[in-house]
Amino acid sequence: MKKKTLIIGILLLTVILSACAPTSGTAVSETRTVSINGTGKITVTPDMATISVGVQTKHAEAEEAMAENNVAIQAVMDTLSEFGIEPEDIKTSNFSVYPRNEYDNDGKITSTTFVVSNNVSVKVRDLDILGKVLAAVVESGANTVSGVNFNISDREAAYADAMALAVENARSRAEILVEAAGGKLGEVQSINAHISGGGVVYMERAAMDSAMASSEVPVSAGEMDLSVDVSVVYEIK
Missing domain, CATH: 3.30.70.2970 (Protein of unknown function (DUF541), domain 2)
Known part of the structure; x- marks a missing residue:
């Protein structure tokens, strides 16, 4: 009796799985996408x-x-x-x-x-x-x-501005590309970012040694470039 019950259970499971599986004739809808890169760059003054x-x-x-x-x-x-x-x-x-x-x-x-x-x-x-x-x-x-x-004391805020510019740049380029091909840009599917630049600005020791005799060492902070590159995948409607 137990053996018959087990066989019936296996047969029922097979029928259920077969019903759930897509048939070869079923059309599968694929999302069309476009991948684009964008860059955001800002110049800041060290504080x-x-x-x-x-x-x-x-x-x-x-x-x-x-x-x-x-x-x-x-x-x-x-x-x-x-x-x-x-x-x-x-x-x-x-x-x-x-x-x-x-x-x-x-x-x-x-x-x-x-x-x-x-x-x-x-x-x-x-x-x-x-x-x-x-x-x-x-x-x-x-x-x-x-x-x-x-x-700079608030690097996160500075990089946030650069990221926003990078995403804006990527979207603008994607819209031009997709609309030129007769499509319409959809929602973001994925996004990756790479931060570069923003290294500290150095005043070399040699320059300092030559100025140490004075009552005030002349210093100049200069400027720093912060750059963010993004890779964005958009849906094409």
Whole structure:
């Protein structure tokens, strides 16, 4: 009895599946689409900068080198605070202590000097004071400055504008193409975006070194280009 029930169940399932399957004569409607690329590009002026400054001290005794470094870096931090730079915008980026040996002709160590380096990364959100900050930190004891990186504080908003331009560009091109072929542009089926550009603008250390003797380092933020490329697939009505 169980075997008969199982056979009947299999036969019923086969009939149901056969009924659901499309016949060879059934027409399948295919969505016609067009794929197009678009580009959006905007130019922005940096409104902030990140500087890397530090203090390097040397002494025959590691403790003395450390003590001298602590005093100097604290003076740098105090200077930054005087310019209104918030503590959260100052971050230690590197700290190291290592021995530097001198050798004679036989390869024997003749003397050892301990080198202590302490570097901080600083965000300056007011570019009007940037030149004064650079000169002031050097005057207060910073003897390593690796450069200035200009950037924008709200990158998301800037890229959103570039994306909107890219999509608008893609739609305009798609409409021209489809209408020229006698069709009408439909809804978006898919979209992909690629963000490029927007790299930070650098002021090289060589340019800074030549200006550090002045009371205010001359700086120029310049401009940054942000670009977004999109690939959009539209339905053709």
